[in-house]
Amino acid sequence: MIDMQGIAFVVDDDAAVLRSMARILHAADIETRTFQSPAEFLAQHDPQVPGCALLDVAMPSLDGLQLQMALIEHGIERPIIFVTGQGDVPTSVRAMKAGAVDFLTKPVKAELLIAAVRRAFERDVQSRHVRGLRCSIEARIAQLTPREREVLTHVVAGRLNKQIAGDLGTVEKTIKVHRGRMMAKMGVRTVADLVRVAAQAGIGPQL
Amino acid sequence: MSTSATLAPERWRLSQAAGDARLFLAVAVAYWVGAEIAFAIGTLSDRIFAPFWPPNVVLFYALLVTPRPRWWLCIAATLPAHILVELQVGMGAPGIIVAFVTNCLVAVANAALVLRYLRAPPWFNTLSKAALYVLITGLIVPSVCALGGAFVQIAGGGALSNYVQYWTQWYAANALGSLTLGSVAMLSLGERRATPRGGGREIETMFIALALIAVCAIAFELSTAPTAGVFVPTLLYLPLPLILWSALRRGASGACTAVLLVTVVLVWRTLNGPGLFGTRDPETNVFALQLFLLSLSAPMLLLGAAIDETRQTAHAARESEGRMSFAAASANIGLWEYNLETARFWATDHCRALFGIAPGTPLTRDVLLQSVSCEDRIAAADAMRTKILPDKATEHEFRVKLPGGGVRWIHAHTQVHHDDDGLPARISGVFTDVTARKDSEAEADLQRSELAHLTRVSVMGELSGALAHELNQPLTAILLNAQAARLMLQQDPPPMDEVRQIIDDIVDEDTRAGEVITRLRRLLTKGASKAEAVDLNEVVRSAMRLLRSELINRRMRLGLHLAHNLPPVHGDPVQLQQVFLNLMMNAMDAMNDTPGSQRNISVMTQLIEDRYVGLSVSDRGHGIAPEHATAVLQPFFSTKTHGLGLGLSICSTIVRAHRGELTVINNPDLGATAAVTFPAEPLEAAEAAQ
Numbered sequence: 042m043i044d045m046q047g048i049a050f051v052v053d054d055d056a057a058v059l060r061s062m063a064r065i066l067h068a069a070d071i072e073t074r075t076f077q078s079p080a081e082f083l084a085q086h087d088p089q090v091p092g093c094a095l096l097d098v099a100m101p102s103l104d105g106l107q108l109q110m111a112l113i114e115h116g117i118e119r120p121i122i123f124v125t126g127q128g129d130v131p132t133s134v135r136a137m138k139a140g141a142v143d144f145l146t147k148p149v150k151a152e153l154l155i156a157a158v159r160r161a162f163e164r165d166v167q168s169r170h171v172r173g174l175r176c177s178i179e180a181r182i183a184q185l186t187p188r189e190r191e192v193l194t195h196v197v198a199g200r201l202n203k204q205i206a207g208d209l210g211t212v213e214k215t216i217k218v219h220r221g222r223m224m225a226k227m228g229v230r231t232v233a234d235l236v237r238v239a240a241q242a243g244i245g246p247q248l
Numbered sequence: 249m250s251t252s253a254t255l256a257p258e259r260w261r262l263s264q265a266a267g268d269a270r271l272f273l274a275v276a277v278a279y280w281v282g283a284e285i286a287f288a289i290g291t292l293s294d295r296i297f298a299p300f301w302p303p304n305v306v307l308f309y310a311l312l313v314t315p316r317p318r319w320w321l322c323i324a325a326t327l328p329a330h331i332l333v334e335l336q337v338g339m340g341a342p343g344i345i346v347a348f349v350t351n352c353l354v355a356v357a358n359a360a361l362v363l364r365y366l367r368a369p370p371w372f373n374t375l376s377k378a379a380l381y382v383l384i385t386g387l388i389v390p391s392v393c394a395l396g397g398a399f400v401q402i403a404g405g406g407a408l409s410n411y412v413q414y415w416t417q418w419y420a421a422n423a424l425g426s427l428t429l430g431s432v433a434m435l436s437l438g439e440r441r442a443t444p445r446g447g448g449r450e451i452e453t454m455f456i457a458l459a460l461i462a463v464c465a466i467a468f469e470l471s472t473a474p475t476a477g478v479f480v481p482t483l484l485y486l487p488l489p490l491i492l493w494s495a496l497r498r499g500a501s502g503a504c505t506a507v508l509l510v511t512v513v514l515v516w517r518t519l520n521g522p523g524l525f526g527t528r529d530p531e532t533n534v535f536a537l538q539l540f541l542l543s544l545s546a547p548m549l550l551l552g553a554a555i556d557e558t559r560q561t562a563h564a565a566r567e568s569e570g571r572m573s574f575a576a577a578s579a580n581i582g583l584w585e586y587n588l589e590t591a592r593f594w595a596t597d598h599c600r601a602l603f604g605i606a607p608g609t610p611l612t613r614d615v616l617l618q619s620v621s622c623e624d625r626i627a628a629a630d631a632m633r634t635k636i637l638p639d640k641a642t643e644h645e646f647r648v649k650l651p652g653g654g655v656r657w658i659h660a661h662t663q664v665h666h667d668d669d670g671l672p673a674r675i676s677g678v679f680t681d682v683t684a685r686k687d688s689e690a691e692a693d694l695q696r697s698e699l700a701h702l703t704r705v706s707v708m709g710e711l712s713g714a715l716a717h718e719l720n721q722p723l724t725a726i727l728l729n730a731q732a733a734r735l736m737l738q739q740d741p742p743p744m745d746e747v748r749q750i751i752d753d754i755v756d757e758d759t760r761a762g763e764v765i766t767r768l769r770r771l772l773t774k775g776a777s778k779a780e781a782v783d784l785n786e787v788v789r790s791a792m793r794l795l796r797s798e799l800i801n802r803r804m805r806l807g808l809h810l811a812h813n814l815p816p817v818h819g820d821p822v823q824l825q826q827v828f829l830n831l832m833m834n835a836m837d838a839m840n841d842t843p844g845s846q847r848n849i850s851v852m853t854q855l856i857e858d859r860y861v862g863l864s865v866s867d868r869g870h871g872i873a874p875e876h877a878t879a880v881l882q883p884f885f886s887t888k889t890h891g892l893g894l895g896l897s898i899c900s901t902i903v904r905a906h907r908g909e910l911t912v913i914n915n916p917d918l919g920a921t922a923a924v925t926f927p928a929e930p931l932e933a934a935e936a937a938q
Contacts, residue, residue, distance in 0.1 A: 064729060104800075147720040148720060
């Protein structure tokens with residue numbers, strides 16, 4: 042089975058643990074890169090490369106949670122799996138709230154580790170897809186004129202042309218023209234399609 | 249004394265006057281009686297001069313018992329008696345005056361000198377006092393006073409050309425009186441023995457007295473035989489064995505009494521019958537006899553005094569030994585001594601009780617050694633040694649098996665004594681029962697180690713999270729490695745090189761986990777303190793393996809400065825590691841509120857002055873508040889919310905038990921430094937221990 046979904050970035054200060062994790066992931070055909078210190082990982086990290094990060098919680102200089110914060114501050118949305126020797130509840134809650142995919146306690150079984158990595162990869166693919174989609178929708182929305190954006194908002198809200206014209210203080214015919222251009226720029230044919238796309242861009246029906 | 253002080257003055261004067269009158273009367277009567285006795289024994293051909301003259305001794309005796317301010321009364325009392333007596337024998341007025349003056353002079357001089365040099369009774373208990381007495385009353389005083397006394401006869405009509413003869417007679421009469429009657433009188437002033445004497449002694453005394461009289465009588469009877477002149481020396485010495493017997497049995501008093509008896513008998517017989525010395529002139533006879541008695545009495549008095557002295561010394565030695573043995577037994581101490589010359593072993597009876605030996609068993613060295621428990625017998629034999637090994641006092645401790653089954657600890661102090669030539673003569677020692685001390689020492693040791701163990705366990709509890717992590721790391725590596733190897737072995741062909749590496753890693757990680765557990769177990773084990781050579785650097789490194797995760801979790805940065813070629817210290821590695829762990833925990837706790845970037849701990853080992861090994865832990869925390877500076881080492885003092893307050897107190901106890909010192913002081917800028925110093929173990933000792 043060839044898995045080209047991404048690379049597992051493993052950070053642990055313990056060389057032996059690092060080596061064993063690399064071995065088991067490699068045996069599961071997961072491409073792995075290992076780092077013995079968080080600083081090394083941060084310096085060499087390329088956000089464009091798909092994959093996930095496996096972080097040890099207790100590390101000298103910078104612990105796993107701080108590394109997670111550093112990534113978030115850099116705007117990097119990398120799925121993170123924590124692997125820790127002391128799985129205490131407050132730490133895991135903090136990690137999960139900050140967006141961690143998983144929180145594994147040592148000693149961790151290979152199946153759990155691999156499954157977690159796979160899940161993280163899927164999450165990465167998904168989020169990358171969503172991010173790509175959102176990028177294109179946002180690009181299309183950017184082409185709209187202010188009046189067309191206003192019409193879009195009203196259409197998504199399910200209002201009729203006549204109502205929109207009344208709201209905006211113009212005639213129905215003008216609204217029809219704006220609506221036609223807006224639908225064309227957004228690359229949709231039906232109102233249903235428009236609502237779905239707008240929802241992905243974060244524009245929902247206004248109540 | 250108090251009653252006389254409270255008496256009314258007139259009554260006191262009255263009672264004093266009555267006393268004076270009694271004294272006056274007593275002295276006068278005694279003087280007169282003494283003179284009558286002298287006349288009864290006999291006088292020389294002039295009917296005036298007595299060869300044995302007790303009145304002077306009477307006055308001498310009176311002066312001895314009278315306080316000096318009343319001496320004039322005694323002297324005055326003798327005057328009427330003297331005049332009465334001398335008039336009785338028809339002495340002229342000039343003779344009476346000269347005789348009175350010289351008689352008083354000799355008595356006063358004797359009394360004054362005796363009181364000055366012999367001071368107080370007992371008079372003849374030492375040879376030197378007896379010799380002084382002979383010198384004063386037998387030689388100096390009578391010979392000087394005789395210079396005047398010789399004029400008694402000249403005043404009575406004697407020729408001046410006979411001065412030397414008169415001097416000699418006067419001297420001999422007074423010296424003989426002082427040495428015989430005087431010494432007996434003085435002995436009566438000595439202290440009386442409180443213990444009643446057995447009837448046997450009285451009978452013996454009576455027998456000696458009667459035998460002496462009989463022997464003197466026999467000697468005179470034999471001297472009347474025609475050929476007696478040849479045997480005179482033999483006859484004279486017939487009483488000697490009896491006098492010696494008396495002296496040996498009764499000391500000075502026996503000798504003096506016997507000599508007095510012989511003197512009285514011999515003088516009386518000589519003046520009232522045929523003389524011993526063959527000549528028909530009684531004056532020559534008496535003079536010869538006087539010289540003989542003088543030469544007999546002086547050595548006999550000295551012999552008696554010497555015997556008394558020896559007896560007293562022996563008695564004092566016996567008493568002192570008895571007192572010492574009693575004191576030693578009361579203090580639960582046994583004494584022993586080994587005489588190198590006679591090879592004799594001696595021990596006090598209390599040693600039986602100390603060594604649990606049945607009463608009646610003879611106390612020998614072997615018997616004592618046999619009651620010592622086997623493992624300590626060498627130490628005990630060394631303590632009770634009979635050979636000179638090191639020429640100094642030594643101390644040993646050993647156990648004695650008691651018949652009841654118990655064990656007693658004995659401390660032995662042994663010393664070599666030297667004779668006058670500086671050669672070893674005796675080895676002696678003291679046994680002390682130190683069981684109570686040993687028990688309390690063992691008890692204290694047990695309590696200390698139990699408390700140390702408790703605090704160790706509590707430190708381990710604080711470290712439990714970090715320790716779990718220390719174990720989880722190798723376990724994680726082992727589990728993942730093993731599972732990876734299983735996956736690899738399913739491949740065709742399996743990557744054997746990689747599998748081999750994995751197995752190597754598994755072995756390494758397992759060893760690592762094992763080491764952590766060994767270290768933990770060592771710290772958690774409750775065991776008796778050990779004493780071995782310990783490398784403080786190793787203590788630090790070993791503890792660091794347990795502290796690694798804790799330091800990481802608490803974001804502590806560590807600076808290790810371990811000295812090279814650090815000499816070992818003598819002690820218990822586990823307890824020393826406990827001290828270090830405690831100091832590290834304290835340093836970390838002190839920096840709980842310190843910003844992460846400043847949490848530095850510096851650990852340093854060093855050799856100080858080539859004699860001490862130091863280990864210090866410095867933090868950058870809040871330091872010690874001045875008001876807590878003296879309390880930090882006290883038990884149950886803590887500034888931590890979760891602390892028992894035993895950590896530093898236990899550390900301090902452990903360090904002191906290792907002859908070391910623990911100090912905690914604030915750094916000049918920030919934080920505090922805890923430092924322990926131990927005496928470095930000499931390298932030879934360390935090697936020998938290994």
